[in-house]
Each structure stands twice: as C-alpha cells, then as structure tokens.
Amino acid sequence: MKNSGTLKVITPSDREVAMIRVFDAPRHLVFEAWTKPELVKRWLYGPDDWRLAVCKMNLKPGGGLRFVWRHDDGQDMGMSGVFREVAPPERLVFTEIWDEDWTDGETLVTIVCSEHAGKTTLTQTVLYSSREARDAALKTGMEHGAAVSYDRLAELLKS
Amino acid sequence: MIETLQALAEPNRFQIVELLRDGPRAVGDIVDHLALRQPQVSKHLRLLSDAGLVDVRVDAQRRIYALRAAPLKELEVWIERYRRIWEGNFQRLDGVLQELKAKEKKRGRTRR
Numbered sequence A: 001m002k003n004s005g006t007l008k009v010i011t012p013s014d015r016e017v018a019m020i021r022v023f024d025a026p027r028h029l030v031f032e033a034w035t036k037p038e039l040v041k042r043w044l045y046g047p048d049d050w051r052l053a054v055c056k057m058n059l060k061p062g063g064g065l066r067f068v069w070r071h072d073d074g075q076d077m078g079m080s081g082v083f084r085e086v087a088p089p090e091r092l093v094f095t096e097i098w099d100e101d102w103t104d105g106e107t108l109v110t111i112v113c114s115e116h117a118g119k120t121t122l123t124q125t126v127l128y129s130s131r132e133a134r135d136a137a138l139k140t141g142m143e144h145g146a147a148v149s150y151d152r153l154a155e156l157l158k159s
Numbered sequence B: 001m002i003e004t005l006q007a008l009a010e011p012n013r014f015q016i017v018e019l020l021r022d023g024p025r026a027v028g029d030i031v032d033h034l035a036l037r038q039p040q041v042s043k044h045l046r047l048l049s050d051a052g053l054v055d056v057r058v059d060a061q062r063r064i065y066a067l068r069a070a071p072l073k074e075l076e077v078w079i080e081r082y083r084r085i086w087e088g089n090f091q092r093l094d095g096v097l098q099e100l101k102a103k104e105k106k107r108g109r110t111r112r
Helices: A027-035 A037-043 A131-145 A150-158 B002-009 B011-020 B027-033 B038-050 B069-111
Strands: A008-010 A016-023 A050-057 A064-071 A076-087 A091-098 A107-116 A119-127 B054-059 B062-067
Touching: A008 B069, A016 B069, A027 A037, A027 A091, A027 A107, A027 A119, A027 B069, A037 A050, A037 B069, A050 A076, A131 B002, B002 B011, B002 B038, B002 B069, B011 B027, B011 B038, B011 B054, B011 B062, B027 B038, B027 B062, B038 B054, B038 B062
Parallel strands: none
Antiparallel strands: A008 A016, A016 A119, A050 A064, A064 A076, A076 A091, A091 A107, A107 A119, B054 B062
C-alpha cells in the first residue's frame, strides 16, 4: 500500500542505465533519505539476506563516500566514491567503484529529484565506462536480484 | 545475452529488428527502409542470424527474415530482475519517506 509508483528501468544510451520512480513525498525528504547514512541503511541493501553494514558520506563536492554491503554468510561487497555535485534537494552526482571491480572501472551516478504536487520523481542514472561494463553490471544485478523471492516482496508490500 | 546486446547495439541492426517487429520481410524490403546498400544489410542480417535474433527462409528467389522472440524475451527477463532488486529498495524507501513525512507534520504542528 505504500508503493506509490512502479519502477521504470530504461537504457538511455549504450553506456547508461536509468531508473525512474515516483515517491509520495516532497523532494527534500527523498534527498534526505538518500543522503543521511542512518536512513540510507534502512532501505538501500538489495535482497533481504544483505544489509548495508557501512555507510559513510562526506556530503560535499570532493567528499568521499564508502558503502559496504554484508551478506548473512559474512561475504562483503564494498564500494567507494567521490561526490561531484551536492545540490539539495535536487541533484546528487557521485563516482563509484566497486572493491571487486565488476563494472570495469568507475561509474558516474546522477540522482535527480523533481517535485510535482507533493510527489517526487526520482531519476537515478548510472553511466558506465563502456557498454560491456554496463552489460556486465546488469548481469550481476540479475544474479543478486534472483535471490529476492516474490514472497518477500509481498511481505514488504504489506508492511 | 551479451551476444543479443552486442547484436542490438549497432544502430542499423537495431533498426532492422524494429522493422521486423511488424512481421517478416524480404531482404529487398529491408534495404528499401534503411540508408544502406544490400551487401551491408546482408552483413547485418547475417550477424543478427548468428546471434539467434532472426530466422531466415527462402521463398522462391527471395530470402525472408523474421524475428525470433526468444532472445528478446531473455533480455526482458534480465532487465526485469535488475528492476526487481531496486523495486525492493524503493519499496523500503517508501516506508522511510512516510515516516519522515509524519515526523515533519508533527514538528510543524508543535511549532505552531
């Protein structure tokens, strides 16, 4: 019932993947939920057997960021980056590179929040170093995504 | 999968696939719709065929190309799974946002 919009995944160019989603909240709150570590940890962890164990953000241009996801079995998946643009409540741009570099180099993430009538459209675009890098990343996403069962999703919808 | 994406990544081949979505076409017909000569079109068609994206049958003197649904379906499933992992994230974000909204409302009321 809290699900205010369906997620659209598009490939705007051969090096990008973009996700577009509408949220039933003003954009300063969406921006806050994306930039306050204690809030980010509550939602940005992918399948249920993962959690965002480390979330550090030095929220200013040139500031660093560090995310580490940890699986129930102890496996870690870390990512570091640098903020390029920090313009609340509208725009956030940062680079990211995974510890195990399965995206073939740095990617650039652009987050744009636009607000209309109290609702926010979030557009999250990832620019990869090459088409091959993007495709490999999509493939990894698929393998992890497959771990999320529909039962769990239904549970989330109920909460 | 990578093969499908590579085959589709070339703009002319992508256009051929788009063209074939309306139904099977003869090579000459495809040439008429593209700004390419027949040998180039044939080369692209051969690549699409190697990637399993199109089937060819010979009808009298003409080679008729048709789209094969399976690789495109596979691609869709692939993107769908990527979408699902983020849908999970964003559904949780919905919950966080509802909470922030409620808190803000409360703060607003106490201030007044």
